Amino acid sequence: MKSRDLAYVALFAAIVAVLGLIPPVAVPGLPVPITAQTLGVMLAGSVLGAKRGGLALLVFLVLVAAGAPLLSGGRGGLSVFAGPTAGYLYSWPIAAFVIGLLTQLFWKRFNLAWALIANMIGGIVVIYAIGVPFTALYGDISLGASFTGSLTFIPGDLVKAVAASVVAVAVRRAYPVIELPGRRAAAS
Amino acid sequence: MLSLYVPGDSVVHRARAGLKLAVLAALGIGLFLVESPAAMAGALALVVVVGVTAARLPWRALAVQVRPVWLWLALLFGFHLLATDLRTGSVAVLRLLALLVAAAVVTATTRVTALVAVIEWLAAPLRVFGVRPARIGLVLAMTLRFIPLVAEKAARIREAQAARGADRIRLGMAVPLLIQVLRMATTVGEALDARGADDAPARRPRRTAAAS
Known part of the structure; x- marks a missing residue:
């Protein structure tokens, strides 16, 4: 990896951290306020691609584990990784990776629809597929109960997938990172 | 700047970061092998004693890290009372609390830089893959x-x-x-x-x- 790639990885780890500072937004009609951090997961994948996007979230989690209170609400430290909802955290790097993979796959014909597909599969399906069974195993409750408990977050996640897709398409047009001409790669 | 570290020079503070992480990992596996409420209560008492007396942490430093999941633990306990029984519920809740407090103790007694150093050390085998x-x-x-x-x-x-x-x-x-x-x-x-x-x-x- 070039230093530039490392800088992008660090940048998106920082963006996820800054999104944690935004207070949860209450949306009329939704039962649960939306926190912004999974928006960062979706953006990392759909702007940086699979490898760098996944690494950005890995870096973010490493800093959280090392004691930086970067999760929304100022949470951090090792205890959040032992907590009941830790599965959702573990899913973030994988989710960003999957979103990045799909984005790269769709890159030539990337538009709002493809961006939405990538963000919904990676940013919602993958996250729940890991988080829900984790919570069930951890708290000794059934899969169904764990899933029902997480359903209230789905509307918010859909809003975030739309937002991330709109932004990703605009960024691709103005400053595409995934296809940035690899001058140095060619030189070495 | 950004840290949950509580400065101090206790035995726990001075212990190597890698050792503390290894103990935490062992505890995480060990507690899931036991199913008795008494053992869970003992484990919880032990980690609290280590945190408050051995590491001389203020109660607040531990509470800050455990507070975000109080509600979840209460709901979990309530769910178990309805769905299973008191014994299963108390084992599940006490186990989680013991793990959370243990992790909070490690985080509060270990500098971010020391943990980053452990991460670098753990990453050393990845050299094979060019990292x-x-x-x-x-x-x-x-x-x-x-x-x-x-x-x-x-x-x-x-x-x-x-x-x-x-x-x-x-x-x-x-x-x-x-x-x-x-x-x-x-x-x-x-x-x-x-x-x-x-x-x-x-x-x-x-x-x-x-x-x-």
Whole structure:
């Protein structure tokens, strides 16, 4: 990896951290306020691609584990990784990776629809597929109960997938990172 | 700046970060092998005693880290009372509490830099795949530097849009912000390469393992 790639990885780890500072937004009609951090997961994948996007979230989690209170609400430290909802955290790097993979796959014909597909599969399906069974195993409750408990977050996640897709398409047009001409790669 | 570390010089503070993480990992596995409420209560009491007396942490330092999950633990206990029985419920809740407090003790007694050093050490075997542990430290340091920068740029764009009468379009500010910070990251990356921090091993003779 070039230093530039490392800088992008660090940048998106920082963006996820800054999104944690935004207070949860209450949306009329939704039962649960939306926190912004999974928006960062979706953006990392759909702007940086699979490898760098996944690494950005890995870096973010490493800093959280090392004691930086970067999760929304100022949470951090090792205890959040032992907590009941830790599965959702573990899913973030994988989710960003999957979103990045799909984005790269769709890159030539990337538009709002493809961006939405990538963000919904990676940013919602993958996250729940890991988080829900984790919570069930951890708290000794059934899969169904764990899933029902997480359903209230789905509307918010859909809003975030739309937002991330709109932004990703605009960024691709103005400053595409995934296809940035690899001058140095060619030189070495 | 950003840390849950509580300064001190107790035995627990001075213990090696790698050892503390190993004990924590062992506890995480061990507690799931036992199913008795008494053992769970004992484990919880033990980690609290270690945190409060051996590490001399204030109660508040532990409470800050455990507080976010109180409600969840209460709900979990209630669910077990309805769905299973008191015994299963108390084992589940006590186990989680013991693990959370143990993790909180490690976090409060270990500096971020020490944990990052453990991470670099753990990453050493990844050399086989071409990962250089020192680059991991570089990325972590860059991230901590970028956090205030991104926050500041976000605040500035919000002000600029408010000055033009945009009331609360959050999505509209995301695109210019992202492009600005992507440009900044590109510049930082190029500056690092220009100072010889890039990946290409041919630029400098490789240092021997003994030198580091």
